Amino acid sequence: MSSILTNISAMAALRTMRDISGQLGVEQQRISSGLRVKTAADNAAYWSISTTMRSDVKAMGAITDSIGLAMGIVDTAYSAMETVRQSFVEIRNLAITASDMPQPGMRDIVKPAFGLDPEYAKSDVYKIDVQIQQLQDQARDAMLSASFAGVNLVYHDKTEPVKASEQVFSFVIGYANSKVQTMDVSAMDTLLLNDGFGVYPTSYPGQYNPEKTLFDGGEIIDAPGTFTPAAVYWYNIPLSNPITGDPEAYPVNPTYILQSIENHVVRQGADREGLYSNLVATIDKKIEQITSKMAYVGAVQSALDTYDELNKKAIETATKGIGRLVDADMDDTAVKLKALETQQQLAIQGLQIANSQPEIILRLFQ
Structure with missing residues (x-):
């Protein structure tokens, strides 16, 4: 029709x-x-899943940045530790050299605390002592400057709001099931120097703080030939607080490590060769302790590398999954x-x- x-x-x-x-x-x-699925109207289920996964991928991208920041902090600390270790290796070697030099004279047998004896200052041993002090200063500078993004794993300032034993560095390492994953590093496991060693007379009145790290306080060294041990100090010395009477650390520089040894030989009649041998052994122990802390920090570095790789793989996997769902x-x-x-x-x-x-x-x- x-x-x-x-x-x-x-x-x-x-x-x-x-x-x-x-x-x-x-x-x-x-x-x-x-895109095959651009809006919820195209495929509600796939759109919902892909939108959630895209949000997770953005979060994992932020995790990658956080891990990069953590790696910078840890790498800086490790580099500083290596400088400190090398410095004390040189200090040990110089102590060995000084032990073979002629014994220097002492004008003042009872040496003022950390004061330079004028007779000792004329000796070759004093020249070695100056080199040792320069290496100590180099190591201290490395520790104080080992800060990255305001975080220092090897040095604790007494102005910090928390004690070293309470300080924990939390590094963000992952994101899963809508939860941020972290790795905690205790400050006491990485610190080399704690200016807060002793008492906090203002922040923690009356509370003794025995948080001695690697180079805090003094080293008591057995002195053959006498019952009185010798003592050397690296960066700070425990003295009595003038208000509370409790012991606390005070910075000291220079320390004249070798002058302390030579003075002990003159004053106490200690065996010079044996005392130097024990000093070298003490420094060797310090080097071993630094090496141990470096091994721990190295393990943290390795863990961060692993977490970074896992996070990048997770981003890649999630991105592929999104593509399979919604890409044309x-x-x-x-x-x-x-x-x-x-x-x-x-x-x-x-x-x-x-x-x-x-x-x-x-x-x-x-």
Whole structure:
């Protein structure tokens, strides 16, 4: 049946062309965005999962930055420790050299605390002592400057708001199940120098703080030939607090390590060779302790490297998973797009043919 009021063929052709145009628009959008699922309307389940995973990937990206910061802190500490270790290796070697030198003279047998004896200052041993002090200062500078992003793992200032024993460095290392994962490092496991050793007379009135780290306080050295041991100090000395009377640390520089040894030989009659031997053994022990702390920090470095690699792999895996859910297959989409463009051309031709049917009816009346 033909009608001049209703062109059923044209309506069918138009409907087909609209369907093809709609599919064509979808495929064109996929080509331009690269996404098969762009909004929740495309696929609610996949869109929800991918959105959550994208949020997790951003969090893991922040974790990567945090691990990089932690690695900077730990690497700086390790470098400072290496400087300190090398300095004390040199100090040990200089002590060995001094032990073979002629015994220096002493004007004041009862030497003032950390004062330079003028007779001792003329000796070759004093020249070695000066070199040792320079190495001590070099090591101290390395410890004080081992700060990265305001964090120092090897030096604790007495102005810190917490005691060294209460100080814990928490490094962010991961993100899983909507929770941030951290690795804690106790300050006492890494510190080489604690200026807060002793008592905190202002922050912690009346509370003794026996947090001695590697170079705090003095070293008691057995002196062969006498019952009185010798004592040397590296950076601070425990004295009585003038208010409370409790012991606390005070900085001291220079320390004249070798002068303390030589003075003990003169004053107490200690065996010089044996005392120097014990001094070298004491320094060797310090070097071993530094090495042990470096091994611990090295283990932290290794752990951070592992966590960094795991986090990067987690980001890569999550990104691939998101792609499988929502990314468009560009090869498949391109083929479909080409086919739909061809169908669209055919639909347009079909609509033109359908629209020409009223003209055929018009000829019947001519």
